[in-house]
Amino acid sequence: MRTAYRVETVRAAEAALMARLPDGALMQRAAAGLAGACATILGRVYGARVVVLAGSGDNGGDALYAGARLARRGAGVSAVLLGARAHEGGLAALTRAGGRVADDPFAVLARADLVLDGITGIGGRGGLRPDAVPVVRAARGSDAVVVAVDLPSGVAADTGAVDGEAVRADATVTFGAYKPGLLVDPAREYAGAVRLVDIGLGPHLPSVPELEALQHADVARLLPVPRVESDKYRRGVVGVVAGSARYPGAAVLAVAGALRGGAGAVRYVGPAGQAVLARYPETLVHAGPPGRAGRVQAWAIGPGLGDTPGVDEVLESDVPVLVDADGLRLLDPAAVRARTAPTLLTPHAGEAAALLGVARDDVEARRLDAVRELAARYGATVLLKGSTTLVADPRGDLPVRVNPTGTGWLATAGSGDVLSGLAGSLLAAGLAARDAASAAAYLHGLAARRAARGAPVAAHDVADALPGAWRDVIG
Incomplete structure (x- = not known):
């Protein structure tokens, strides 16, 4: 599992470690790891042309x-000084080693093989200063590989926001711990490939991080495994309320995800029963209302629902409920907060903006803040879909989970319906809302990668690839 920590937490851990080390030892550890990473990127250091963009x-x-x-x-190293003053020890070390301060930054950048971005790092606020902007643009416009030191300059370490101009790195070498901005868009897009250098902070970091990103082994531990005595009802039944006369396909896709999510049976409720049975005859179909459809262990409601009723009735049930898409439009925060069973909301950025009463751009610029606010306001687990899918628990003391899988090809109509069915099925199989959301997002993104392999995919392709993704995860 990858974990990320806020700047103040990292600073405290650094201070605790530095108190036990000789003066300057921690910076030397970071510099050694950074130089080693750069050497790997360059392949051949001797004769390479390196430019250091150095803040103060x-x-x-x-x-x-x-x-x-x-x-x-043996590299030819030039420093471009962009701060009010240069770091005295670092500059002295560079000049002793044969490096120099560039007279013309644009001339050395035009010939560079590698550019080190050391302008602001994790302590920076807002975008780049005006004097740094043309230099950074020249670096980005050259043929050089741009390597950010700890974090691309101009991005917000704690939130992933990018306010103004920022460095777009090909790679980032970060020290001691991941920072949230390295894992959350839009900042993640600026970081490139991220490499973590261990400088010994581990024992000084708290046990509960700010963010965590699950990996195969973590997800495998969450997934349901039927026992010998299991039958379809013991494995859980998920009820899917989705689709309408106008959007019958949403019902088919939500059921497709649900059938592959670990529950023993899927109960479909709604007007698209014929379309569902034509594609998935194993589905238990009922015209509705939900309360008369039969016993379920969880509900997933909303995809393609239009104005079809049922949301209020489902929310009044005593089982876990997932609400997505059209089900989110008329959601009453008080009704959600009054529930005793878990609730999982799965909005995309536009739906999240409507729930919060803000502009969509505000959500996309500060996804981490938005998902936390939604979870707190509704007293529900929230899966915020998007280029970085985030899962927040209503308990503020648990880390937000960031999903590391997926592909740009997943931005296709109906893919969210598949995710809703999948997550609802995991809820019915007995997973907690936070775990069901996290595992579903992980499998969904992995299935999309398998289905796409660099080419466009449709939502049903993602559903069909879910069993293979599941097998990949469990090994």
Whole structure:
């Protein structure tokens, strides 16, 4: 599992570690890891042309010390000083190793093989300063590989927001712990490939991180496994309330996801029963209302629902409920908060914006803040879909989960309906709302990768790839 920590937490851990180390030792550890990563990227250090963009803080010091190490290995290293003052120790080390301060930053950037971004790092606020913007644009416009030191300059470490101009790195070398902005869009897009350098912070970091990203082994531990004595009812029955005369396909896709989610049976309720049975004859179909359809262990309601009633009745049930798409439009926060059983909301950015009463751009710019606010306001687990899918629990003391799987090809009509059915089925199989949402997002993204393989896919392709994704995860 990958974990990420806020800046203040990382700073506290660094201070605790530095108190036990000789002066400057921690920066040297960071510089050594950074130089090693750069050497790997370059392949051949001797004769390579490296430009260090150095701000005046410790981030600039890390970059200058790393530049000195590369210079000692035969690289031609030039420093472009962008802060009010240079880090004295780092600059002295660079000049002793044969590096130099560039007279013309644009000339050295035009010839560079690698550019180190050490302008602001994790302590930066807002976008780049005006004097740094043309230099960063020149670096990005060159043929050089751009490597960010700890975090791309200009992005927000704690939230992933990008306010103004920022460095777009090909790779980021981060120290001690991941920062939330490295895992959450829009900042994640600016970080490129991320490499973590261990500098010894682990024992000084708290046991509960700010963010966590599950991996195969974590998801495998969550997935339901039927026992010998299991039957379809013991494995759980998920009720799917979806589709309408106008959108029967949403019902088919939600059922497709549900059938592959671990529950023993799927009960479909709604007007699209014939379309569902034509594709999935194993489905238990009922015209409705939900309360008369039979016993279920969880409900998933909303995809393609239109104005079909049922949301209020489902919310009054005593089983876990997932609400998506059209089901979110008339959602009453008080009704959700009054529930004693778990509730899982699965909005995309536009739906989240409507629930919060803000603009969609605000949600997309600060996804981490939005998912936390939604979970707190509705007293529900929230899965915020998008380029970075996030899962927040209404308990504020649990880490937000960020989903690491997926592909841009997943942005296709109906894919969210498949996800709703899948997550609802995991709820019915007995997973907690936070775990059901996290595992569903992980499998959904992995299935999309398998189905796409670099080409466009439709939502039904993603559903068909779910068994293979499940097998991948459990090994």
